[in-house]
């Protein structure tokens with residue numbers, strides 16, 4: 001267990017970036033955070049970090065990483081950009097034993113077995129791979145204790161959206177089936193260097209001890225793809241791909257004239273259970 005400490009004497013992040021030539025690369029979704037008040041707020045949203053492991057995807061020059069280390073976290077940071085690794089090693093030297101860096105693609109990492117429990121994921125995600133990463137984590141969600149993630153706002157809104165809201169989608173159903181979703185706060189593009197074109201938001205996902213309904217994830221993926229593929233049609237149309245629509249609706253307590261975008265998460269899960277059983 002590591003007690004939270006105040007930051008050791010670290011060089012300003014802008015200096016680290018200049019010294020290591022870390023000009024931001026669009027292809028890697030690089031938008032860096034320099035404001036320590038903001039990075040501390042993100043780190044604190046994951047709770048007490050002094051036990052277990054924090055996995056950070058995409059530490060970049062280490063702005064958020066500093067805040068995590070300062071909170072006493074043991075951080076495993078996964079970074080694809082080899083240019084950042086030397087800067088992160090310097091940071092690790094200032095917090096002995098608290099930071100390990102894996103150079104590589106987070107999409108190819110099995111994070112479900114990294115480090116000790118409680119296993120938290122805290123990240124300002126690269127937006128081009130954020131939903132891919134989230135879907136991957138949802139597949140092994142019981143391996144994680146909490147996830148505090150920055151997404152582009154449009155994606156964050158999909159995670160907590162309820163029926164009838166514009167963002168209500170496959171991702172809403174799959175995420176809410178497995179996690180409690182708490183939208184925390186929005187972040188203005190000006191907080192990043194360089195600023196992205198869109199707003200961002202930080203969301204906390206807490207895996208449910210049990211999913212809302214016991215159904216194989218493949219069935220939930222298939223049913224949500226089928227229903228939301230034709231989200232504005234009455235569900236009796238897309239349900240034809242899964243069986244007899246009238247039978248499915250009667251068994252699952254669904255009005256066949258409702259549209260997918262109106263159906264509660266639980267109703268969609270009942271369809272998944274029906275077609276998987």
Ligand code: SAM
Nearest residue numbers: 028031032033058059060080081105106124126
């Ligand atoms: N955490 C830093 C911060 O808040 O200032 C940087 C966040 S920046 C939005 C995203 C980071 O993810 C970049 O450092 C980028 O190089 C890294 N990255 C992009 N794709 C990645 C991938 N597939 N696996 C691991 N890291 C990736």
